[in-house]
Amino acid sequence: SQQHPFYATAAGQPQGGIRTVPQRHCVFMTFDLSTSVATDLQVLLARWSAAIAQLQAGKTVGSVEPAHGNGVGADTGEALDLGPASLTVTVGLGPGVFDERFGLADKRPAHLAAIPTLPSDNLDEQLTGGDLSLQACADDPQVAYHAVRDLARMARGTATVRWTVLGFGRASAGPSQSTPRNLMGFKDGTRNVTTDDEFDRFVWVDQPGDGAAWMRGGTYQVVRKIRMNLETWDADVVSDQQRVFGRTKIDGAPLSGGSEHTTPDFHAAHGDGTTKIDARSHIALAAHEANGGVKILRRGYNYTDGLNQYGQLDAGLLFAAYMNDPEHFERLQRKLGASDRLNEYVSHIGSAVFAVPPAPRKGSYIAEQLFR
Numbered sequence: 321s322q323q324h325p326f327y328a329t330a331a332g333q334p335q336g337g338i339r340t341v342p343q344r345h346c347v348f349m350t351f352d353l354s355t356s357v358a359t360d361l362q363v364l365l366a367r368w369s370a371a372i373a374q375l376q377a378g379k380t381v382g383s384v385e386p387a388h389g390n391g392v393g394a395d396t397g398e399a400l401d402l403g404p405a406s407l408t409v410t411v412g413l414g415p416g417v418f419d420e421r422f423g424l425a426d427k428r429p430a431h432l433a434a435i436p437t438l439p440s441d442n443l444d445e446q447l448t449g450g451d452l453s454l455q456a457c458a459d460d461p462q463v464a465y466h467a468v469r470d471l472a473r474m475a476r477g478t479a480t481v482r483w484t485v486l487g488f489g490r491a492s493a494g495p496s497q498s499t500p501r502n503l504m505g506f507k508d509g510t511r512n513v514t515t516d517d518e519f520d521r522f523v524w525v526d527q528p529g530d531g532a533a534w535m536r537g538g539t540y541q542v543v544r545k546i547r548m549n550l551e552t553w554d555a556d557v558v559s560d561q562q563r564v565f566g567r568t569k570i571d572g573a574p575l576s577g578g579s580e581h582t583t584p585d586f587h588a589a590h591g592d593g594t595t596k597i598d599a600r601s602h603i604a605l606a607a608h609e610a611n612g613g614v615k616i617l618r619r620g621y622n623y624t625d626g627l628n629q630y631g632q633l634d635a636g637l638l639f640a641a642y643m644n645d646p647e648h649f650e651r652l653q654r655k656l657g658a659s660d661r662l663n664e665y666v667s668h669i670g671s672a673v674f675a676v677p678p679a680p681r682k683g684s685y686i687a688e689q690l691f692r
């Protein structure tokens with residue numbers, strides 16, 4: 321199975337799991353730091369980095385069977401023989417890392433701040449925030465789960481788990497992939513950030529004014545757990561579903577005509593003057609044409625938590641997006657939250673933002689520059 325190197329070969333290279341062709345499965349977990357000692361955080365980031373390098377190479381993080389005595393295994397063992405499975409683990413630092421606790425306030429990444437309450441938020445405190453994040457993506461769900469589980473074990477005494485989501489069936493596509501579908505049955509990821517130029521402009525932190533040099537080649541991660549009211553959605557007529565997104569269901573073509581990758585024409589109108597793509601459709605509101613040219617990289621997954629207390633499907637989208645300024649997400653969501661036809665069918669129940677430093681060079685570890 322495919323292997324992604326963890327270490328950068330030059331300064332300013334990004335971590336995996338951002339531009340990496342989306343793997344099939346994802347486990348996302350956030351943590352609260354239970355220490356207020358900067359060295360504890362430093363040791364954790366160093367241990368995590370060394371362990372992630374091993375895991376991405378398909379190796380264990382220490383012995384499964386202790387050599388002697390009645391020892392506890394260092395690695396829990398369930399990923400033995402499964403190979404690297406395209407694993408990437410992406411580490412993020414939340415706003416709390418830069419509060420008064422650790423004395424790192426002067427190193428806060430320029431655009432890192434908790435996301436303010438946005439229209440139509442329905443956030444559950446227990447699914448919100450976190451001081452650290454791990455996004456483990458792999459083509460084998462057991463490999464992704466093992467990575468997060470063993471990294472969480474390693475954090476004991478320093479950080480406690482805050483919230484977690486198991487994602488499946490990527491809801492975004494890489495260059496060589498056909499566009500996958502979200503749980504509403506629509507292709508998701510058709511118009512996304514794809515070219516080098518777009519990544520430089522919208523995703524990587526590398527512009528003058530973006531702030532601290534140690535974040536160069538890094539980015540910001542915005543994660544939302546968005547529940548879908550699937551029973552309501554499934555009872556809706558398909559023509560209305562298409563109006564909600566502004567695209568056809570099977571082909572994902574814009575309602576202004578053409579095929580999936582035809583540029584939508586937001587001005588094209590029917591004889592009666594109404595636009596073919598509804599002005600309150602998801603794509604009319606989210607498109608860069610309607611938002612001062614701003615784009616974000618969407619790299620989400622579907623999730624399910626089984627059934628809720630009423631016996632209804634409890635499922636939705638683990639929305640994960642990357643951008644060089646989280647304000648770009650806020651701008652879009654402020655607008656979507658106010659007018660999107662999709663709002664009738666979705667509810668934002670979880671939210672968090674993290675700074676994602678660049679990948680470390682061999683011999684170093686994630687965010688090492690913070691502790692100099």
Ligand code: HEM
Nearest residue numbers: 502506507508509510511546603606607608637652653666
């Ligand atoms: C486009 C689904 C939430 C931003 C799309 C498309 C679908 C979709 C089907 C059209 C295909 C494509 O271009 O990818 C969903 C679902 C959501 C959701 C089911 C929630 C459950 C969000 C949120 C944001 C967002 C929270 C950002 C705040 C965008 C953007 C586009 C898009 C920027 C591309 C629009 C364009 O340029 O045409 N989404 N989305 N989406 N979505 Fe979402």
